[in-house]
Amino acid sequence: MNCRSEALEVSVEGRQVDEAMLALLHTILLHRSTGKFHYKKEGTYSIGTVGTQDIDCDFIDFSFVRVSSDELDRAIRKAVGEFKDAMGNGMDGMGQISLEFYQKKKSRWPFSDECIPWEVWSIKVNVVNLANEQERQICREKVGEKLGEKVINIVEVINRHEYLPKMPTQSEVDNVFDTSLKDVQPYLYKITFQITDTLGSSVSTTMRRLIKDTLAL
Amino acid sequence: MMDSDLSPQDKKDLDKFIKFFALKTVQVIVQARLGEKVCTRSLSSPTGSDWFNLAIKDIPEVTHEAKKALSGQLPGIGRSMCVEISLKTSEGDSMELETWCLEMNEKCDKDIKVSYTVYNRLSLLLKSLLAITRVTPAYKLSRKQGHDYVILYRIYFGEVQLTGLGEGFQTVRVGVVGTPIGTITLSCAYRTNLAFMSTRQFERTAPIMGIIIDHFVERPFGNMGHMRPCNYRAPGEDEGAYNGVEDSQEVCTTSFSTSPPSQLFLSFLLFSLFLTFTLSLPLLFFLSQLYCSRLSYQPPVLVGAADFCHPSTLNAANPHQVTTQMGIPGKEGGVPQQVPVQPCHGAQAEHGRVSSCPPADHVPATPSSSGEGAETLSRSIEVKGVSPCDVLETTFTRKVGAFVNKPGTQVTTASLDLPFAAFAPRAYDLEENDPMVQPPESPATSSPLQGSLHSQGSGESGGPAQDDFVMVDFKPAFSKDDLLPMDLGTFYREFQNPPQLASLTIDVSSQSMAEDLDSLPEKLAVYEKNIDEFDAFVDTLQ
Numbered sequence: 001m002n003c004r005s006e007a008l009e010v011s012v013e014g015r016q017v018d019e020a021m022l023a024l025l026h027t028i029l030l031h032r033s034t035g036k037f038h039y040k041k042e043g044t045y046s047i048g049t050v051g052t053q054d055i056d057c058d059f060i061d062f063s064f065v066r067v068s069s070d071e072l073d074r075a076i077r078k079a080v081g082e083f084k085d086a087m088g089n090g091m092d093g094m095g096q097i098s099l100e101f102y103q104k105k106k107s108r109w110p111f112s113d114e115c116i117p118w119e120v121w122s123i124k125v126n127v128v129n130l131a132n133e134q135e136r137q138i139c140r141e142k143v144g145e146k147l148g149e150k151v152i153n154i155v156e157v158i159n160r161h162e163y164l165p166k167m168p169t170q171s172e173v174d175n176v177f178d179t180s181l182k183d184v185q186p187y188l189y190k191i192t193f194q195i196t197d198t199l200g201s202s203v204s205t206t207m208r209r210l211i212k213d214t215l216a217l
Numbered sequence: 218m219m220d221s222d223l224s225p226q227d228k229k230d231l232d233k234f235i236k237f238f239a240l241k242t243v244q245v246i247v248q249a250r251l252g253e254k255v256c257t258r259s260l261s262s263p264t265g266s267d268w269f270n271l272a273i274k275d276i277p278e279v280t281h282e283a284k285k286a287l288s289g290q291l292p293g294i295g296r297s298m299c300v301e302i303s304l305k306t307s308e309g310d311s312m313e314l315e316t317w318c319l320e321m322n323e324k325c326d327k328d329i330k331v332s333y334t335v336y337n338r339l340s341l342l343l344k345s346l347l348a349i350t351r352v353t354p355a356y357k358l359s360r361k362q363g364h365d366y367v368i369l370y371r372i373y374f375g376e377v378q379l380t381g382l383g384e385g386f387q388t389v390r391v392g393v394v395g396t397p398i399g400t401i402t403l404s405c406a407y408r409t410n411l412a413f414m415s416t417r418q419f420e421r422t423a424p425i426m427g428i429i430i431d432h433f434v435e436r437p438f439g440n441m442g443h444m445r446p447c448n449y450r451a452p453g454e455d456e457g458a459y460n461g462v463e464d465s466q467e468v469c470t471t472s473f474s475t476s477p478p479s480q481l482f483l484s485f486l487l488f489s490l491f492l493t494f495t496l497s498l499p500l501l502f503f504l505s506q507l508y509c510s511r512l513s514y515q516p517p518v519l520v521g522a523a524d525f526c527h528p529s530t531l532n533a534a535n536p537h538q539v540t541t542q543m544g545i546p547g548k549e550g551g552v553p554q555q556v557p558v559q560p561c562h563g564a565q566a567e568h569g570r571v572s573s574c575p576p577a578d579h580v581p582a583t584p585s586s587s588g589e590g591a592e593t594l595s596r597s598i599e600v601k602g603v604s605p606c607d608v609l610e611t612t613f614t615r616k617v618g619a620f621v622n623k624p625g626t627q628v629t630t631a632s633l634d635l636p637f638a639a640f641a642p643r644a645y646d647l648e649e650n651d652p653m654v655q656p657p658e659s660p661a662t663s664s665p666l667q668g669s670l671h672s673q674g675s676g677e678s679g680g681p682a683q684d685d686f687v688m689v690d691f692k693p694a695f696s697k698d699d700l701l702p703m704d705l706g707t708f709y710r711e712f713q714n715p716p717q718l719a720s721l722t723i724d725v726s727s728q729s730m731a732e733d734l735d736s737l738p739e740k741l742a743v744y745e746k747n748i749d750e751f752d753a754f755v756d757t758l759q
Contacts, residue, residue: 031344035270036261048261051272052347054254063356065347068259068272148352152389155345159392161338183259 003117006157008150011126012060012143013136017087019057020147021080021123025099025191026055026066027151028121029076031158032101033067033186037177039170050184061144064151069184079191086195092129097193098122103165104175104188112214113175115190118163121154223397227331231396234331235291237268238339239298239319242346242403243283243372244273246300246317249350250359250368250447269340282445286372292319294399297377302355303444306366313381314355314368315407320377322402326395338394342403345392353389353407359447369444382408 012020035048051068066073080097087095099121105114130136165187168176177185190213223231248255257272267273283298292298297320305311329335350356359368379386391403744751 027348030348031341035259035263038262046263047270048263049259049267049270049272051257051259052344053256054351056254061357063254063351063360065351068257151348151352155348155391158341159345159390161341161394167333183261 004119004162005122006120006154007122007124008153009124009126010143010146010150011128013130013139014087014127016057016059016139016143017084017125017127018077018080019060019062020143021083021097021125022055022066022076023057023060023062023064023147024121024123024150024154025076025080025097026073027064027154028099028158029072029186029189030065030067031154032119032189033069033072033184034177036179036183036185037170037173039173043169045167045170048183048185057144059140060147061141062147064147067184067186069181071181072184072186076191079193083191083193086193087125087127093127094125094196095127095193096122096124096196097191099189099191101187101189106175115188115214118165222327223331227397231331231335231398232291234336234339235396235401236287238343238401239287239292240275240280240283241268241271241273241343242317242319243298243300244275244279245343245346246302246350247276247279247370247445247447248274249347249356250302250370252359252362252368252447269336269343271340271343273343278445282372286374288374290374292321292374292401294321294323296321296374298372298374299377301371301373301381302359302447303369303371304355304358304362304366305369305444307364311369312411313383313408314358315353315405316377316379316382317405318377318403320402320404321399324395324400325397326400327397329395329397331397335394335396339401342392342394342401346403349389349391349405353405354409354411355407362447368447370447371444379406382406383410385409 008024010020010024030052033050035050037045037047039045052065053068054063055066056063083095083097087093100117101119102115102117105116107114128139130139165176173179176188178188179185192210192213257274259272260267263270287298290296297318299319300317301313302315302317303311303313355368358366362368386406386408388404388406391405393403394401
């Protein structure tokens with residue numbers, strides 16, 4: 001099975017990075033989260049209810065819908081915050097944040113479980129610096145329009161109804177879904193990022209993240 | 218059609234899925250155009266009543282309208298369900314903004330599992346709809362709706378009509394779901410040209426052919442519903458069903474700004490003053506009690522009287538939003554003339570551009586809500602036994618200096634010689650209320666009716682109360698209104714006539730003087746008792 005890969009690109013001002021990333025990541029996760037599974041006898045299960053919440057951006061003329069889950073929101077904000085810190089404050093730069101959905105495959109001892117990605121969303125971010133308030137106001141509207149286009153792109157990809165992991169049995173649900181949250185159940189995901197200032201540092205950042213994520217499993 | 222390959226149970230399930238999907242689609246679209254943020258809670262345990270495992274609340278009126286449009290049918294091949302979103306300004310101009318279409322084509326997916334795959338994909342499509350409804354241009358317009366314009370919706374079933382969207386409209390496809398009987402597609406066509414094409418006369422004259430375009434005039438579809446506003450919520454049973462959203466809305470703050478209600482109340486003041494010259498006071502008294510139930514400047518038939526009789530049902534937590542929907546003469550400086558009309562079910566024939574009012578069974582649900590809603594207006598207008606269907610039609614007529622030159626003696630004589638003066642509250646003592654004689658006061662408290670004509674009437678636009686001419690439009694120099702939420706002109710109009718300080722009014726000062734005189738002996742007695750203290754204090758100062 002090949003991993004499906006989608007790329008998005010946005011140009012934003014420094015203070016818009018957080019909200020732009022949150023908007024896109026939450027839009028993707030809205031489509032990749034279900035209610036909590038409750039397994040019953042005979043292999044049947046029922047699914048909880050996913051609530052939604054409108055979020056208005058402060059620095060972008062844009063609103064988006066996210067899953068009503070504070071835990072999920074905190075996790076995404078933490079990752080986006082780390083990405084923004086890595087990008088630096090007030091500096092021009094480029095970076096890429098990736099949201100990867102994967103399945104776990106049990107391996108025999110001494111090997112650890114394998115993570116097999118089935119969908120990767122890569123969001124390339126160009127950070128620009130603006131000179132005056134007039135430009136910032138124009139940027140605010142333009143970035144809002146761009147994010148709208150990206151949301152349409154995301155929806156278009158999602159609705160192709162391409163590969164999705166099969167609904168797991170109770171014993172295997174943790175291999176497909178992140179069951180750690182109380183209220184919703186997104187597919188297993190991880191967020192990585194890399195900053196493109198020099199080739200060397202971007203590679204080291206990526207390697208560090210990969211090792212960290214592997215050990216976390 | 219591959220119905221024969223479907224088991225009866227699958228067919229039944231599929232029909233049910235399509236039906237509820239259509240109803241939920243309408244709910245999502247209309248709720249996204251309400252003008253405020255929507256927030257629902259995730260529940261880890263299934264309730265059994267949340268279709269497609271999504272927390273989408275049902276507004277009963279919207280469900281009712283959708284069911285009425287469907288008339289027991291389901292969206293199918295050649296039978297599309299459409300939700301039309303329009304904008305209507307306070308001046309009567311209207312414009313279709315977008316049309317959401319739920320259609321089915323003949324491409325079947327015979328192998329797909331109905332109860333699992335189709336259901337999950339419909340759930341995914343609803344999520345996509347939630348996302349896309351926030352992206353089209355109408356969303357931003359709907360968030361800013363208020364006293365200048367409102368957003369309306371209309372549901373119809375049958376052939377898709379996109380001609381009202383103007384040239385160059387864009388289409389965005391939300392998604393598709395294949396089923397054994399056809400492929401369901403959900404898409405949106407939205408207008409890109411937002412320039413108004415019609416200029417509506419205030420008087421009801423026949424439109425000039427070729428210039429004024431009114432898309433409400435011709436209705437080629439027999440089962441078209443009337444336009445509904447997207448900014449109300451039903452009371453009664455809906456309040457129970459909508460608790461989740463209401464609770465969550467307490468968490469989600471609304472971003473709506475208050476309207477200038479003073480505009481409306483000053484208009485009421487001016488109109489009432491005008492009526493005292495032409496009508497007898499009992500009629501005036503009766504009319505004033507009818508004001509309270511009006512929620513929108515639109516003619517009631519457009520929205521159904523039951524809807525506009527529910528001021529409490531407006532979604533914004535801010536009660537002032539109620540008044541934003543009321544007729545505001547605004548920039549034109551026109552004076553609204555409140556004309557009582559027949560109850561809602563009789564008003565249908567008036568305009569010819571809307572169809573039926575809500576059925577009578579909605580009416581009993583309204584009295585409590587109109588009473589509750591009246592609280593939002595209670596500062597200014599008291600509701601006493603007003604039938605929720607007694608709505609008023611507002612027409613706008615330009616008036617120039619309507620109350621500028623009325624003779625003072627006539628005013629005084631009229632107020633003294635009235636045979637039913639006992640019924641008239643002090644509000645109609647025109648000399649006191651004549652803004653030319655005395656600037657508008659802060660809200661009086663002796664009578665609610667009096668309060669209705671005084672309160673918040675001081676700050677408003679147009680300024681006919683104190684000027685000899687009517688300000689048609691106010692465009693302050695060097696002021697751009699495209700960057701700021703409130704432009705300089707609006708700010709100026711709002712705060713042009715501040716209420717007079719209470720301490721400067723004659724009544725208040727005369728009252729306090731009488732009280733002061735009465736309390737003097739007591740005060741003197743107290744001072745004499747404490748004379749030692751005062752002496753000690755004086756000593757410390759030396």
